[in-house]
Amino acid sequence: xxxxxxxxxxxxxxxxxxxxxxxxxxxxxxxxxxxxxxxxxxxxxxxxxxxxxxxxxxxxxxxxxxxxxxxxxxxxxxxxxxxxxxxxxxxxxxxxxxxxxxxxxxxxxxxxxxxxxxxxxxxxxxxxxxxxxxxxxxxxxxxxxxxxxxxxxxxxxxxxxxxxxxxxxxxxxxxxxxxxxxxxxxxxxxxxxxxxxxxxxxxxxxxxxxxxxxxxxxxxxxxxxxxxxxxxxxxxxxxxxxxxxxxxxxxxxxxxxxxxxxxxxxxxxxxxxxxxxxxxxxxxxxxxxxxxxxxxxxxxxxxxxxxxxxxxxxxxxxxxxxxxxxxxxxxxxxxxxxxxxxxxxxxxxxxxxxxxxxxxxxxxxxxxxxxxxxxxxxxxxxxxxxxxxxxxxxxxxxxxxxxxxxxxxxxxxxxxxxxxxxxxxxxxxxxxxxxxxxxxxxxxxxxxxxxxxxxxxxxxxxxxxxxxxxxxxxxxxxxxxxxxxxxxxxxxxxxxxxxxxxxxxxxxxxxxxxxxxxxxxxxxxxxxxxxxxxxxxxxxxxxxxxxxxxxxxxxxxxxxxxxxxxxxxxxxxxxxxxxxxxxxxxxxxxxxxxxxxxxxxxxxxxxxxxxxxxxxxxxxxxxxxxxxxxxxxxxxxxx
Numbered sequence: 001x002x003x004x005x006x007x008x009x010x011x012x013x014x015x016x017x018x019x020x021x022x023x024x025x026x027x028x029x030x031x032x033x034x035x036x037x038x039x040x041x042x043x044x045x046x047x048x049x050x051x052x053x054x055x056x057x058x059x060x061x062x063x064x065x066x067x068x069x070x071x072x073x074x075x076x077x078x079x080x081x082x083x084x085x086x087x088x089x090x091x092x093x094x095x096x097x098x099x100x101x102x103x104x105x106x107x108x109x110x111x112x113x114x115x116x117x118x119x120x121x122x123x124x125x126x127x128x129x130x131x132x133x134x135x136x137x138x139x140x141x142x143x144x145x146x147x148x149x150x151x152x153x154x155x156x157x158x159x160x161x162x163x164x165x166x167x168x169x170x171x172x173x174x175x176x177x178x179x180x181x182x183x184x185x186x187x188x189x190x191x192x193x194x195x196x197x198x199x200x201x202x203x204x205x206x207x208x209x210x211x212x213x214x215x216x217x218x219x220x221x222x223x224x225x226x227x228x229x230x231x232x233x234x235x236x237x238x239x240x241x242x243x244x245x246x247x248x249x250x251x252x253x254x255x256x257x258x259x260x261x262x263x264x265x266x267x268x269x270x271x272x273x274x275x276x277x278x279x280x281x282x283x284x285x286x287x288x289x290x291x292x293x294x295x296x297x298x299x300x301x302x303x304x305x306x307x308x309x310x311x312x313x314x315x316x317x318x319x320x321x322x323x324x325x326x327x328x329x330x331x332x333x334x335x336x337x338x339x340x341x342x343x344x345x346x347x348x349x350x351x352x353x354x355x356x357x358x359x360x361x362x363x364x365x366x367x368x369x370x371x372x373x374x375x376x377x378x379x380x381x382x383x384x385x386x387x388x389x390x391x392x393x394x395x396x397x398x399x400x401x402x403x404x405x406x407x408x409x410x411x412x413x414x415x416x417x418x419x420x421x422x423x424x425x426x427x428x429x430x431x432x433x434x435x436x437x438x439x440x441x442x443x444x445x446x447x448x449x450x451x452x453x454x455x456x457x458x459x460x461x462x463x464x465x466x467x468x469x470x471x472x473x474x475x476x477x478x479x480x481x482x483x484x485x486x487x488x489x490x491x492x493x494x495x496x497x498x499x500x501x502x503x504x505x506x507x508x509x510x511x512x513x514x515x516x517x518x519x520x521x522x523x524x525x526x527x528x529x530x531x532x533x534x535x536x537x538x539x540x541x542x543x544x545x546x547x548x549x550x551x552x553x554x555x556x557x558x559x560x561x562x563x564x565x566x567x568x569x570x571x572x573x574x575x576x577x578x579x580x581x582x583x584x585x586x587x588x589x590x591x592x593x594x595x596x597x598x599x600x601x602x603x604x605x606x607x608x609x610x611x612x613x614x615x616x617x618x619x620x621x622x623x624x625x626x627x628x629x630x631x632x633x634x635x636x637x638x639x
Contacts, residue, residue: 024388024426093430101142388426541573551589
C-alpha cells in the first residue's frame, strides 16, 4: 500500500514541479488566465454591468479569434479566492494554475484506480510509471488551455467505461456518467470531444456493451445542463447572447478558418503527435501492438485503443492540427501499454521464458530513459518565456528602487509598454498584480471608476468607445485603481503602480508621442521606438535550438539578433551562459546545449526625454481618437 501511495503521489508532485519550474504562460493560455484574473480581481457586477465589464475585463479589448467560455475561469477564480487570501496575491497565478493541475492529476489518479480495479494493481502501477515519465500531459496539466479543462472530464469519462468486476450491476450507471462527462466537455470546453464521444459510443454499441436506449437520456440531460450553464454565464460575461463552443465550431469547421493557423499532413497525429505524447518509443512500437495481438489482453486493450484511434483518424480530416487537440487519447493509450507491461513483468512467465524477464528490464529502462528525456524537455521549455521573465525582472528592478521611482513619477505610476512577442511569451495581468491589488484597494477600488488619467496618449479600447478624455490624452485602462484626480494626487500620493500597455496598432506605434508616455518598454526590436531617448537596461534571451561549440570558439554563433555587447543578459539566459562557461572550462572548450538568442529587450526612458517631447508637442500628446488597433492597459500596484 505504501508503494502504491508513493506512485500515486508522482503525478500531482510532478505536475506541481513543472508548474514551479515553468511558471509563465504562452499565448494559447492567454484567454483563460486573463479571464481568471479578471473574475478574481473585479468580481461579477450586478448593476451597470456592461460598463463595468467593458472597462475592466481584458476580453473586451482582446476578444481573440473566437469567444471562449468563462466557466473554467469562474471555477478557478472561485476556488482560488480563499487560497489567494491566505498566501497573498503575488502567488495568485500559481494558485490558479495549481488548482487546474491538481484537478487533472486527481482525474488521472481516478483513472488509475479504475484500472487497478479492472485489471489489477500491476497494470495500475505500470500506468502510473508510464504516465509520469511522459512530458506533455504533465507539463500542460496546469496550463489554462481550453483542452486541459476538457481533459479532466474526458479522463473521468474513460475511467467510468473501464470494467468493474466486483459490481457488474453498476455498468449502466457508469456508462451514463461517462456519456454525461463527454457531452459536457464537448458542449462547454472543446467541441472536438463530440467526435471522441461518437467513436466511443459507436465502439460500445458494436461490442456490444451499450444499448442505444442508454445513450439518449444521459446525452440529452447533459447537453441541456451544459447549455443551461454555458449560455447564461457566457452571455453575461460577453454581454451578448452566446454559446461559445457553437461559435468556435462554426468558425473553425464550417467556415474552415482554422486553416489560417496552418495546415498539417493527414498523418500528423500518428507520425508526429502520438510519438511525442507517449514519449516512450516502446509504448507505441511494442506494448500497444502486443496488447492488441495477445488474446489475453485483446479485449481490454481494444476498448482503450479502438475508439481513440478512430477519433484521431477522423479528426485527421481537419486540415489544421495541433498536438493539444488529441491530449484526451493519452490516458487510454497509456493504459493499453500498461496492460502489456504488466503481462510481461509477471514472474511466473519469467520461469517459462527468460525473454519475458529481458523485455521487462528493457521496458523498465525505457521508463527511466523517458523520464530523463522528459526532464530535459522541461529544462528546455523553461527557456521559451522571455516576456514573462522580462516582466518579472522589471518588477524586481522597479521594486528595488521604489522610493526613487515613486518620487520621480510624481503620482507613483510607472507606464510600461509590452509588444506582441512579450505578451505571447509570458506577460499576463497576474504578472503585474500584487497583494495590494486586493487588500489595500479592496472593495472601494472596485466600486470606483476604472478610468484613471495617467496622461497617456493614444487610442481608446478595442471597440473604440468607453474612453476617458483628459487634457493630457485618452486611455482605456483595464484595472481596478480608483479614479485619480488632481486634488487626490495632491493630498494622497498613489503607491507605486505599473500601468501595462499592450497597443498593437501600427499607426499608433509610428507616432513619436506614443513612446514618450512610457517609462519602460519590453520590445523584441530595441530600435522600434520613434520618440524619446531610451537606454537598454537588460535583455532576456530565449531558446533557439541546440548548438555545438568547439574549442577555440569565443562566440555563440548568434547571427539573428543584433549585436549588443553592452547589454546585460538577465533571466534564464544568464543561467545558461554561466553553465556554458563552467562546462567549457571542464571540457576544454566543448559545449553541447541550448543556443540562446536575444528576444525581449528591457528599455528605460532617459530622464528628460518625455518632458522635451511634451514641450515640442505643446504640452499635449494626442487627441485620443481610435485607429482600429487593439490597445489595453492594466494598472496595478507594484508591491
